[in-house]
Amino acid sequence: MIAQPILLLSLNSICFKASGKQLIKELSYQFKVGPRSIIIGPNGAGKSLLLKLCHRLLEPSQGHIQWHVEAENKSNTAFHQAMVFQRPVMLRRTVSANVEYALSLRGINKAQRRARTEEVLGLTGLNHLARFSARVLSFGEQQKLALARAWALRPKVLFLDEPTASLDPTATYEIEKVINAIHDSGTQIIMTTHDLPQAQRLADEVLFIHRGRLLESGPATTFFAGPTNQFAQAFLKGDLLMWDRPETKMLGD
Numbered sequence: 001m002i003a004q005p006i007l008l009l010s011l012n013s014i015c016f017k018a019s020g021k022q023l024i025k026e027l028s029y030q031f032k033v034g035p036r037s038i039i040i041g042p043n044g045a046g047k048s049l050l051l052k053l054c055h056r057l058l059e060p061s062q063g064h065i066q067w068h069v070e071a072e073n074k075s076n077t078a079f080h081q082a083m084v085f086q087r088p089v090m091l092r093r094t095v096s097a098n099v100e101y102a103l104s105l106r107g108i109n110k111a112q113r114r115a116r117t118e119e120v121l122g123l124t125g126l127n128h129l130a131r132f133s134a135r136v137l138s139f140g141e142q143q144k145l146a147l148a149r150a151w152a153l154r155p156k157v158l159f160l161d162e163p164t165a166s167l168d169p170t171a172t173y174e175i176e177k178v179i180n181a182i183h184d185s186g187t188q189i190i191m192t193t194h195d196l197p198q199a200q201r202l203a204d205e206v207l208f209i210h211r212g213r214l215l216e217s218g219p220a221t222t223f224f225a226g227p228t229n230q231f232a233q234a235f236l237k238g239d240l241l242m243w244d245r246p247e248t249k250m251l252g253d
Contacts, residue, residue, distance in 0.1 A: 006033040006034075006068070007030055007031070007032055007068040008031045008032060008033045008067075008156075008157065008188060009031040009065070009066070009067055009068065009157070010030050010031075010065070010066040010068065011027055011030075011031075011053075011054070011065055012028055012063050012064050012065070012066065013026050013027070013028050013062065013063040014026075014027050014060040014062065014063035014065060015027070015060060016046075016049060016053060016060050016061050017061045023046055023049055023212050024050060024053065024212045025211075025213050026063075026213070027050070027063075027212070027213065027214050029207065029214060029217065031190060033188065034188075035204030036183055036189040036202055036203055036204045036205070037189070037190045037191070037203070037204070037205050037206075037207060038191050038192075038193060038206055039191065039192045039193075039207045039209060040192070040193060040196065040207070040208055041208055041209035041210050041235065041241075042210060042235060042240075045209045045210050045211065045212070045241075046211075046212040047161075047192040048161050048162070048192060049212075050209065051159045051161050051192060053065065054159060054190065055081060055159050056078065067080075079106065080155055081155050081156065081158070082155040082157075082158050082159070083150070083159040083160075083161070084143075084146045084147055084159070084160050084161070084163055085146075086161050086163070086165050088142050088143055088145070088146030090134040090135050090137075090145070091134060092133070092135065093133070094130065094131050094132060095121065095126055095129050095130050095131070095133075095134050095137070095145055096117050096118075096121065096130040096131065097134075098145060098149055099117040099120060099145075099148060099149045099152050100113045100114070102149045102150075102152065103117070106153060116152045116154075117130075119152075120148040120149075120151050121148060123148070123151070123178075124145075124151075124178050125144070125174070126141065126144060126145060126148060139166065139167065139171075140167050140168075140170075140174065140175065143163060143167070143171075144174060144178060147163070147175070147179070147182065148178075151178075151185075151187070154187075155187055156187065156188060157187065157188040158182060158187050158189055158190070159191070160179065160189065161191075161192050162192055163175055163179070164176070164193070164195065164198065165194070172198070176201065179191070179202065180202070196236065199224075200220065200224055203220035204219070204220055205217065205218065205220060206220050206224070208223070208227065208229065208231075208232045208235065210231045210235070210241055215231055215232060216229040216232045224236070
């Protein structure tokens with residue numbers, strides 16, 4: 001008998017409304033332990049909003065979100081996840097102090113904070129910048145520091161919202177190397193991107209969202225070989241899918 005994949009996170013008919021507008025619509029999905037999940041779709045599709053709902057920065061207007069963790073961890077799921085935003089927030093501290101402060105908020109003792117900080121700065125190639133102010137780093141270095149800071153927390157799942165937006169190819173390559181290393185260390189990656197080649201490089205599974213609806217999902221190889229949904233097909237061809245174009249609207253919108 002083939003073992004069933006272990007569930008990580010279930011979204012059950014979640015909706016989100018703001019200013020009278022339904023932005024996420026009856027969205028259901030089960031994230032499983034293992035594959036890197038990449039969420040794609042046009043601007044305004046609801047990708048970043050979905051990550052914030054998963055990370056519980058926002059609560060759904062309807063439906064519910066369920067984490068599948070051990071019984072003893074049910075009340076503490078926030079400690080098992082981290083999120084890196086498109087524009088990371090750097091504290092007015094050194095590079096190493098940015099990481100150590102995040103660890104202190106988790107109650108990690110001083111000796112462990114220093115050890116973990118040295119470890120992640122080494123793994124991300126930032127150890128030579130440890131004593132520099134985080135705010136003088138380049139944007140690419142700041143994003144790498146944001147990843148290191150999250151990695152130091154040793155989360156079970158890491159949410160990444162467009163982590164290479166506005167970066168040049170060299171910086172993008174460096175960030176992708178770190179993302180792959182975090183994945184290889186055992187942390188689940190759930191990430192949004194507008195960059196289709198990047199999705200092809202990183203994704204094990206793809207979720208395609210348009211107008212707040214999940215229209216197609218499945219293994220990355222299958223999706224990129226030819227999605228079945230017409231809007232996903234149009235998106236891969238480079239067509240513009242905008243909210244106010246009649247041909248890109250769906251029944252019920």
